[in-house]
Amino acid sequence: xxxxxxxxxxxxxxxxAQFSAQVQRRLSGALTEDEFRPLRLMNGVxxxxxxxxxxxxxxxxxxxxxxxxxxAWIADTYDKGYGHFTTRQNIQFNWPKLPDVPAIxxxxxxxxxxxxxxxxxxxxxxxxxxxxxxxxxxxxxxRPVAELLRQWSTDHPEFQFLPRKFKIAITGSPNDRAVTRAxxxxxxxxxxxxxxxxxxxxxxxxxxxPMLGTVVRGFLPKADLLPYVEAVLSVYNEAGRRDNKxxxxxxxxxxxxxxxELTRRIEARFAELRPLFSGNDQVLLGQIEAAFAxxxxxxxxxxxxxxxxxxxxxxxxxADTNLAAHRQTDxxxxxxxxxxxxATPGDASSAQMRLIADLAEAYGHSEIRISHxxxxxxxxxxxxxxxxxxxxxxxxxxxxxxxxxxxxMIVCPGMDYCALATARSIPVAQEIAQRFNDLKxxxxxxxxxxxxSGCINxxxxxxxxxxxxxxLDRAGVENYQITLGGDATETAAIGEKAGPGxxxxxxxxxxxxxxxxYLALRLEPAETFLQAYNRLGLAPFKAALxxxxxxxxxx
Amino acid sequence: MSRFTPKVVTGNALIEGDVxxxxxxNRWTRSHAEAELIEDEAHAQLRLLHGASQRQLVVGAYLAxxxxxxxxxxxxxxxxxxxxRGPSNYPHGKQVDLRHV
Ligand code: SF4
Numbered sequence: 001x002x003x004x005x006x007x008x009x010x011x012x013x014x015x016x017a018q019f020s021a022q023v024q025r026r027l028s029g030a031l032t033e034d035e036f037r038p039l040r041l042m043n044g045v046x047x048x049x050x051x052x053x054x055x056x057x058x059x060x061x062x063x064x065x066x067x068x069x070x071x072a073w074i075a076d077t078y079d080k081g082y083g084h085f086t087t088r089q090n091i092q093f094n095w096p097k098l099p100d101v102p103a104i105x106x107x108x109x110x111x112x113x114x115x116x117x118x119x120x121x122x123x124x125x126x127x128x129x130x131x132x133x134x135x136x137x138x139x140x141x142x143r144p145v146a147e148l149l150r151q152w153s154t155d156h157p158e159f160q161f162l163p164r165k166f167k168i169a170i171t172g173s174p175n176d177r178a179v180t181r182a183x184x185x186x187x188x189x190x191x192x193x194x195x196x197x198x199x200x201x202x203x204x205x206x207x208x209x210p211m212l213g214t215v216v217r218g219f220l221p222k223a224d225l226l227p228y229v230e231a232v233l234s235v236y237n238e239a240g241r242r243d244n245k246x247x248x249x250x251x252x253x254x255x256x257x258x259x260x261e262l263t264r265r266i267e268a269r270f271a272e273l274r275p276l277f278s279g280n281d282q283v284l285l286g287q288i289e290a291a292f293a294x295x296x297x298x299x300x301x302x303x304x305x306x307x308x309x310x311x312x313x314x315x316x317x318x319a320d321t322n323l324a325a326h327r328q329t330d331x332x333x334x335x336x337x338x339x340x341x342x343a344t345p346g347d348a349s350s351a352q353m354r355l356i357a358d359l360a361e362a363y364g365h366s367e368i369r370i371s372h373x374x375x376x377x378x379x380x381x382x383x384x385x386x387x388x389x390x391x392x393x394x395x396x397x398x399x400x401x402x403x404x405x406x407x408x409m410i411v412c413p414g415m416d417y418c419a420l421a422t423a424r425s426i427p428v429a430q431e432i433a434q435r436f437n438d439l440k441x442x443x444x445x446x447x448x449x450x451x452x453s454g455c456i457n458x459x460x461x462x463x464x465x466x467x468x469x470x471x472l473d474r475a476g477v478e479n480y481q482i483t484l485g486g487d488a489t490e491t492a493a494i495g496e497k498a499g500p501g502x503x504x505x506x507x508x509x510x511x512x513x514x515x516x517x518y519l520a521l522r523l524e525p526a527e528t529f530l531q532a533y534n535r536l537g538l539a540p541f542k543a544a545l546x547x548x549x550x551x552x553x554x555x
Numbered sequence: 556m557s558r559f560t561p562k563v564v565t566g567n568a569l570i571e572g573d574v575x576x577x578x579x580x581n582r583w584t585r586s587h588a589e590a591e592l593i594e595d596e597a598h599a600q601l602r603l604l605h606g607a608s609q610r611q612l613v614v615g616a617y618l619a620x621x622x623x624x625x626x627x628x629x630x631x632x633x634x635x636x637x638x639x640r641g642p643s644n645y646p647h648g649k650q651v652d653l654r655h656v
Contacts, residue, residue: 026569027569027570029610029611032610033569033610033614033615047567047572047614047615048572049574049634049637049638050572050573050574050638050641050642050647050648050649051567051571051572051573051648052572080645080647094642094647095572095647097570097571097572098569098570098571098572099570344644344645415633415634415637416637416642416643416644417642421634424637424643426642426643426644427643427644430644473633473634476631476632476633477633478633
């Protein structure tokens with residue numbers, strides 16, 4: 001795994017020292033809140049509903065066991081014994097006290113982690129496919145490029161005050177697990193005449209005006225990536241609207257300017273910038289790539305796995321949902337579900353973090369990933385180790401066999417924590433998971449992406465959920481709007497609004513009506529909810545939600 | 556003329572981030588029921604100015620709708636009700652911190 005260079009380490013330490021002094025000046029009264037607020041945000045410190053919140057970056061979702069143990073230690077020492085993994089591959093601590101934040105940042109620096117650029121109008125944490133470096137369908141591991149982008153964008157003097165925040169996602173696989181079309185820049189690795197390069201997608205984003213990104217370059221040679229990304233940022237920095245916060249994202253620039261003109265400007269800027277890159281970036285990329293060399297995979301028989309799979313139905317259920325194909329046929333990618341039925345999606349206790357760190361060392365070549373779907377991944381586990389791994393995970397409530405099913409939801413913190421929320425999301429998620437578990441329908445329903453956001457900012461990606469739920473405040477009461485047919489993959493789609501929203505105590509029965517309709521109308525069990533929806537359209541689901549009368553109202 | 560909705564002055568404590576409310580005697584309390592219920596618009600603005608001036612104690616002071624209750628002011632909106640208690644997924648925050656005071 002990539003290790004900080006001396007420069008990286010010194011930079012992060014210097015930032016901790018700088019921010020520690022700023023906290024001291026705030027506490028002494030030398031800085032007002034107005035002066036301090038942008039400084040704390042630059043270092044990941046938010047003030048939320050009940051407390052401060054610290055957002056820590058997990059670049060391209062990659063952690064080693066030492067780092068995860070340190071996160072557990074921070075949770076125990078300065079917080080309430082847990083952390084929350086987010087849809088942007090960050091971890092959030094929900095209860096830090098302001099005077100403790102410098103010590104937390106220092107503890108993070110000890111393990112090469114930081115909270116820099118997890119807020120503010122800058123390039124945020126670069127996210128990547130959580131199966132990167134392991135997936136069977138991958139062209140190349142995208143993380144070296146993500147790390148190059150992280151180094152390039154960190155404290156980049158030109159891009160610290162963009163019109164608005166800027167999110168980059170990258171995948172090395174044709175099967176898009178990184179939601180590239182919903183990012184300001186999405187990078188999808190493709191090959192042309194055998195050479196790897198990128199399809200560059202610009203202007204995607206969810207939130208208030210959801211839009212899927214547009215391809216501005218079908219094939220960009222890998223060596224041109226940094227000047228091209230710089231060209232996109234540079235054009236956006238100038239053309240992006242600074243007069244209206246709600247129109248400041250690049251998706252609006254693209255919408256207002258048109259794809260052809262934006263592409264023309266990007267290409268023109270790229271032509272200016274390209275000659276200025278003398279190749280040092282490629283030398284650096286080469287060094288980074290060496291640090292991402294695959295582990296020494298082991299050759300061993302896999303009969304033990306096969307025998308367990310046949311004999312143990314609990315293990316089999318888990319293997320069927322939580323394993324994905326590894327590029328080494330004797331290995332598997334393990335998704336550890338942080339979605340136990342009734343638990344808070346994406347939360348891990350310190351004990352769970354420590355166990356995962358231990359198991360990654362014992363069985364996973366010391367590699368850990370955090371997915372934007374708020375689960376933990378052990379990307380390289382030899383099949384013969386899976387039974388022991390599964391048994392160990394069950395000890396800490398980490399063996400839930402539900403990955404890809406309804407209870408494996410993406411859920412933002414909503415009004416239980418977030419100051420921007422208009423309604424709660426967590427309790428809705430908990431009740432849906434419990435309800436379908438009680439009904440024993442979850443496996444029958446099969447693959448389903450349900451995503452919940454507690455406000456229009458859409459951190460819970462509800463627009464691209466097969467079923468999306470958006471919590472709103474309607475005349476002082478929580479109200480939940482349903483969208484159907486969204487898709488976060490390479491066949492990305494924005495979901496369609498089903499009709500008027502539902503009250504808090506009506507939303508779970510409403511979801512149940514949708515899914516009972518699906519079960520009744522699907523052609524065969526293999527037809528997924530999304531396939532059935534795409535075949536049938538909104539009408540039968542609308543009828544199930546609102547009845548004949550309601551259908552007229554909603555029309 | 557529309558009737559003025561009563562208010563409390565609230566914000567978050569600078570050091571801990573806890574939700575706090577301004578009392579009649581110019582203290583900051585963690586308990587909504589101890590807050591000063593302000594029933595006059597001009598007085599509300601004055602009290603907000605006073606609250607916002609205490610920059611070393613409180614961050615982001617604002618006026619929140621409230622109403623008279625049997626044990627003191629009660630929040631009028633669900634967001635403010637959550638702020639008096641803490642999150643609904645864990646027994647954290649005021650719902651446990653204030654239990655024995
Ligand atoms: S979607 Fe809204 S409520 Fe949810 S985390 Fe984002 S800003 Fe907060």
